[in-house]
Amino acid sequence: MSIPFQNRKIRWGIIGLGSIANKFAADLLTIENAELYAVASRNQEKADAFAKNYHAKKAYNSYEALAKDSNVDAVYIATPHALHKENTLLCLENGIAVLCEKPFAMNALEVNDMIAKAKEKNVLLMEALWTYFLPHYQYVLDLFNNKTYGNITKLEADFGFERPYDTSSRLFNKELGGGSLLDIGIYPIFAALSTLGLPKNLEAHATFFENGADSSCSMVFNYSNNVKAYLKSSLIQTLPTQAIFYFEHATVKINTMFHMPTTVSIIKNDKETIKDFNYNTIGYNFEAIHFNQLLMDGKTESDIMTFAISQNIIKMLDTVRQTIGLNY
Structure with a gap:
């Protein structure tokens, strides 16, 4: 991962190409110091179409292939909740900064594993709770x-x-x-x-x-x-x-x-x-701009969407689930 990106744009990847990924990609196009470089879906045709729509250079049919692309600086993870931990750890292991869609993961144990891996690898990780940045x-x-x-x-x-x-x-x-x-x-x-x-x-x-x-x-x-x-x-x-x-x-x-x-x-x-x-945007650009600045500053944790805040959110979600008897 190249820091501080003085002479080029931050190259983004997106894993999981559903409706939220489309919104994020559209807003990413409005950010001067960022570009959508690579996208990944389990379906090559879907990845190709998404890449064409948002001018991405690479379209992969596996998340692993994107994570192994050394040109990717940051990844936005927009897969279903149950895959957040697995996808996040994959990217962190490969030294790629991760902006993971909310909820961060399925429970506090998973969130703690993700944070621990980010600290071990000294790589930026943040939960994409976009509301906070609006x-x-x-x-x-x-x-x-x-x-x-x-x-x-x-x-x-x-x-x-x-x-x-x-x-x-x-x-x-x-x-x-x-x-x-x-x-x-x-x-x-x-x-x-x-x-x-x-x-x-x-x-x-x-x-x-x-x-x-x-x-x-x-x-x-x-x-x-x-x-x-x-x-x-x-x-x-x-x-x-x-x-x-x-x-x-x-x-x-x-x-x-x-x-x-x-x-x-x-x-x-x-x-x-x-x-x-x-x-004048969908609103996803604000969290992406913040994340880009963290990358440029060499930070590994947001000073707004901190690990502690993410841990408190998942703690309350876990407590509510326990109270209503909802188990996954």
Whole structure:
């Protein structure tokens, strides 16, 4: 891996070429100091088509072949959750920096193995929880941290959409980590952890599909001073998909599809002010720009999406799963 990339662009690879990979690749094209160099799928035809669409130089029909390409500086892993650990370790072993799609892995043990390997190899590793890097979310975090509207008193965050039950879809495949919690419940949980931190305790209730994957999950995170976070994910009900922070002197609402580029409403004295962040990309470029800077600086861990934050997220996902009786 060449550092500090003074005279050339950072060469990216993508492993797993589904819908999220398409979005990431599209936004990667907007970044000046990066290029999509190689892509990998188990299907050569799919890899060739993807490479053509996004101007990648190499298209591989195996993840191993991409990982062994010494020209690849960084890899975005966009495979199903159950493959994240295996794919991450493969790339780290070959000295390639890894940006791995959320959830980082299936459980805390897997996440710890990935982090340990990154430290052993002294190679950059980061969970791709893109929301953290979006300007509107950073704006709300600043309001929270600066206590602009006083202390927080309550948080409500949800993420839900109705999708026909289809066991052939990764979304419903329990063995691949399908179900509402790992796929979309992570976002409301992240909203709580990134502001309020780890709760004193939690309550959780879920409904399940016939194959055992969770169809919905409702959670309450309990904090000191009687502050509560009410969180929900669902694949059987369309929810507002908002994050609402109730402060002493105002309510701050990240509007619909809060996890992706959107607007923020400030409601104070019965007056609503909407802040528009004028996004002109899908939003994946912000995490990629941060990751590129880490690479150029020779860093092996993000100072924003730290290992500790990823470990806290998976710890809470594990705790919720244990509470609702969901096992993979």
